[in-house]
Amino acid sequence: xxxxxxxxxxxxxxxxxxxxxxxxxxxxxxxxxxxxxxxxxxxxxxxxxxxxxxxxxxxxxxxxxxxxxxxxxxxxxxxxxxxxxxxxxxxxxxxxxxxxxxxxxxxxxxxxxxxxxxxxxxxxxxxxxxxxxxxxxxxxxxxxxxxxxxxxxxxxxxxxxxxxxxxxxxxxx
Numbered sequence: 409x410x411x412x413x414x415x416x417x418x419x420x421x422x423x424x425x426x427x428x429x430x431x432x433x434x435x436x437x438x439x440x441x442x443x444x445x446x447x448x449x450x451x452x453x454x455x456x457x458x459x460x461x462x463x464x465x466x467x468x469x470x471x472x473x474x475x476x477x478x479x480x481x482x483x484x485x486x487x488x489x490x491x492x493x494x495x496x497x498x499x500x501x502x503x504x505x506x507x508x509x510x511x512x513x514x515x516x517x518x519x520x521x522x523x524x525x526x527x528x529x530x531x532x533x534x535x536x537x538x539x540x541x542x543x544x545x546x547x548x549x550x551x552x553x554x555x556x557x558x559x560x561x562x563x564x565x566x567x568x569x570x571x572x573x574x575x576x577x578x579x580x581x
Contacts, residue, residue: 435450435451436448436449436450436451437449437451437457437459437465437467438465438578439459439463439464439465439478439479439480440463440479440480441459441463443579444578444579445480445544445548445577445578445579445580446480446577446578446579446580447465447478447479447480447515447516447550447552447575447576447577447578448575448576448577448578449465449467449476449478449571449574449575449576450574451467452467452469452567452570452571452574454469454470455467455468455469455470455571456468456470460477462479463479464477464478464479464551465477465478465479467571469564469567469568471564472557473556473557473560473564474554474555474556474557474560474564474567474568475553475555475556476552476553476554476555476568476571476572476575477551477552477553477555478515478550478551478552478553478575479550479551480544480548480549480550480551481548481549481550481551482547482548483547483549484547485547486543486546486547486548486549487546487547491520491521491541491543491549492510492521492523494541494549495507495521495523495539495541496523498539498551499523499525499537499539504525504527504537505525505526505527506525507523507524507525507539508524508525508526509523509524510522510523510524511524513538513540513541513542514540514542515540515542515550515552515575515577516550516575516576516577518542518544518550518577519542520540520541520542520543520550521540521541522538522539522540522541523538523539523540523541524536524537524538524539525537525539533557533558533559534557534558535555535556535557535558536555536556536558537553537554537555538553538554538555538556539551539552539553540552540553540554544577544580550577552572552575554568554572556568
């Protein structure tokens with residue numbers, strides 16, 4: 409089974425143990441790669457970007473304490489599913505624990521729901537995933553995951569939140 413969010417969680421977990429650091433990456437990325445409608449983010453300074461195994465966009469901070477994963481997911485089955493059901497299925501498919509907390513969320517000013525899942529690494533710090541889902545049409549859901557290691561400084565929190573605020577939709581009505 410292909411995983412997407414798990415890649416961010418594993419990378420941050422591995423950085424706890426091995427101090428891994430990414431190489432420099434692209435300037436701007438979008439999902440999907442082609443087509444009229446997309447989610448777009450310009451690469452924050454010092455961050456690395458890549459498309460994961462599902463083709464979703466992942467941005468990693470230079471110190472591997474933060475990751476942003478986003479995609480526009482299109483599936484006809486979403487029309488009959490709530491965001492709660494979609495979140496539970498996505499977290500399970502990605503091999504992450506079920507969410508333990510929900511709250512209001514938004515992507516690029518569009519209201520949605522957010523779901524918190526946390527993975528503990530024994531004596532190491534935990535990694536938290538805040539999965540935000542926004543329904544754009546009956547069969548289209550925008551997905552944004554804010555993945556962070558425990559113990560971030562106020563500056564690190566501000567940097568990831570600023571990057572997330574810069575995500576925009578192109579061609580979405």
